Amino acid sequence: MSSLTIKAALQMAVSALSPRAESAHLDAELLLAQVLNKPRSYLFTWPEKVLSPEQAQHFQALLQQRLQGHPIAHLIGQREFWTLDLMVTPDTLIPRPETELLVELALERLPHDHVCKVLDLGTGTGAITLALASERPLTQITAIERSAPALEVAKRNAERHQLTNIQFLQSSWFAELAQNSANRFDMIVSNPPYIAAHDEHLSQGDVRFEPLTALAAGQDGLDDLKIIIQQAPAYLSTQGWLLVEHGYDQGVAVRALYTQAGFQMINTHTDLAGHDRVTLGHVR
Template structure:
């Protein structure tokens, strides 16, 4: 469909856009431009865009057509029912990562003053959500990217969550601090995986995605170092790739964890593995 010369109405704008991108994406982008609800978009298809709105919408459609993620285009993504600001410095939160929240609540929802560590916090989705869902918890979030920490801090301020932020590489800046719960959604894609050059992933930070030839480098580092930062009885939960559960369980076994388990995501794939540190012997 040719681009209309004059600013069209809502129905015309969506008809033009759906020839270029998925209609669901077009609706999200038009709602963003018009700052309106989905109900208003559906109720007033004859409402006409002004020239500024039409120019902004066309620009967003062209950028989406070139592959830019919708979340980056509108600057946010929902996670656990809350809007999180996102940008090219951080990964876009995925629904499957909410499994880490569910596991944390299942294990610590009835325990007061839990000390929680979120490794590689990115947008802060995990740390901020845990701080809000467990208001008595003491939550610390770590990331090696200063730019990512600024995004996470902005999200904590926006959502009024109490989180301590640390700039550092995994445990390197934590000294002898210990926690009852460590959660991590680290890089776990193999460095040569062709998916790194496809879809939305092309626009996300590569350092937050790839981790060595098998994608296990960061998972291995966290599993090996976590016992030094867990209280006896504490838990470590790590998100990983669709085919890495067995390997991660092996890493946890080698590190001396007990009660090692993998849990399935919304698609029935083993997505999170974890174990309990009982404090027996010296961490390896």
């Protein structure tokens, strides 16, 4: 493969990936750009450039891993979310476009011109936290994550984007937060695990390679959502908002949990596919 050009490498990869991946062209380009340490535009500017034997071998190895189902985000070590490039590892959930709806709804309720306190529960890569911190620099955000390796990824992403209005804390949901006035937040956001433990999707696609604890939450997928919604009022300021992401078929159940916990102005918003995705409400 020592005489393999960029054009030929892409053609070979697309041919191999097409039967198994809907985004074969994009996957091939991302993998080759990673190997060459160049932007994707470079591939089309220099299609006749010959890969070195080491580059060709590296590309073939990544291609084989992709054919085995490994997520692109893990193979290249990053994923775009909002306006940010985030480092991603197998210790974290891969940020998904649907979660940007939660960011949009949160930003609509966070002012530009004065300080607010926000709590992000289960921050993972820090995707939600970093998006909010970058758009609302006056906002002070506490980002909580149970997994120490995932929390380290979030910290590194914050350093990468030079975002300093974030405090990181290792905790299982609210466990390490004392219930006092200093820990009252104007908004709590969360994208918690919400897939049912025996859901067939857990054995399909990228999720096979993601941490199960970041995906599954009991028999109906509501275990963690129940904890968050029931305990959130004790940590919210007057008129504080709670926004949670959830499964496409959980809107009714999640709204019922909000009602039971005493929230008002409860509303579920749909994603671009028309599925229930984010529910919000504020405390009395």
